Amino acid sequence: MKPGELVIYLDESGSADVFSSSGEDLLALGRTPNYLVIAALRCPDPNVVARCVASTIAWANTLPNRTRPPGMVTNLHAGKDDERVRLRFCQELAALPVKATAIVMDKRLLDPTRTWRNDRRAFYDEMAARLLCDSLHLHEQTRIIFSRKNHETRVDLNVMVRAVEAEWATFMARVGAPPPKTVTARHEMAAKNPGLQAVDYVAWSLFRAFERGDMTHYRILQPVIRHVVDVGRLTHYSSKHPMKNPP
Numbered sequence: 001m002k003p004g005e006l007v008i009y010l011d012e013s014g015s016a017d018v019f020s021s022s023g024e025d026l027l028a029l030g031r032t033p034n035y036l037v038i039a040a041l042r043c044p045d046p047n048v049v050a051r052c053v054a055s056t057i058a059w060a061n062t063l064p065n066r067t068r069p070p071g072m073v074t075n076l077h078a079g080k081d082d083e084r085v086r087l088r089f090c091q092e093l094a095a096l097p098v099k100a101t102a103i104v105m106d107k108r109l110l111d112p113t114r115t116w117r118n119d120r121r122a123f124y125d126e127m128a129a130r131l132l133c134d135s136l137h138l139h140e141q142t143r144i145i146f147s148r149k150n151h152e153t154r155v156d157l158n159v160m161v162r163a164v165e166a167e168w169a170t171f172m173a174r175v176g177a178p179p180p181k182t183v184t185a186r187h188e189m190a191a192k193n194p195g196l197q198a199v200d201y202v203a204w205s206l207f208r209a210f211e212r213g214d215m216t217h218y219r220i221l222q223p224v225i226r227h228v229v230d231v232g233r234l235t236h237y238s239s240k241h242p243m244k245n246p247p
Helices: 046-060 083-094 120-132 154-175 194-212 216-224
Strands: 002-014 035-043 099-106 139-147 182-188 225-230 235-238
Touching (some): 002 120, 035 120, 046 083, 083 194, 083 216, 099 120, 099 194, 099 216, 154 182, 194 216
Antiparallel strands (some): 225 235
16 A cells, blocks of 8 residues: 555546436437446546646647637537647646546446446446445545536435445455555536546547547557456456457
């Protein structure tokens, strides 16, 4: 266990939805993405990431003929940024002393007899728990910061934390590692947190690779992507064995 604090930022790309609130099968109708990707970015020094984000924003505001997003850039958002900004930030992020991990599920492979297909909350929370459970004992203190969506509440955060705690307890019992001093979790808005803007890029890049077969940004970020678990296909990608082609 390392001394000091580790900050883990977590965000997703794609969707946990399979059914609508009225019971429509959105997946069968082609009205929801095939994949859910959840990414985590481990940062021993969040200030390094914050400076990288600030530098990219300053550079983006000097770009000629930029229309995405319109007006001044105040924060990064992978889905909305100019492609020149995307490429630059991926290159800058790939050079930082951070580690990214991710978990991916092709919803077309969900078992209809299990809860994930019918319970989006359980699907998301249990995926996040699997992603985080082997990271919470690496430092004496760990801070988890989840990207907060407009509809989410403190109750949603507490439910997610309980899922993480359960998965973590199972992992710790299996490996017998000593527990850290403290682990905390909170929601923050991505527009106000550079670390969440950075992990948004990781999640988006992996989603593009799986959903659309676009490996461009994933390949740039490979130096910091330590492992990616493809749950549905029981496949694991790592820095030593990266994904070479889309599934």
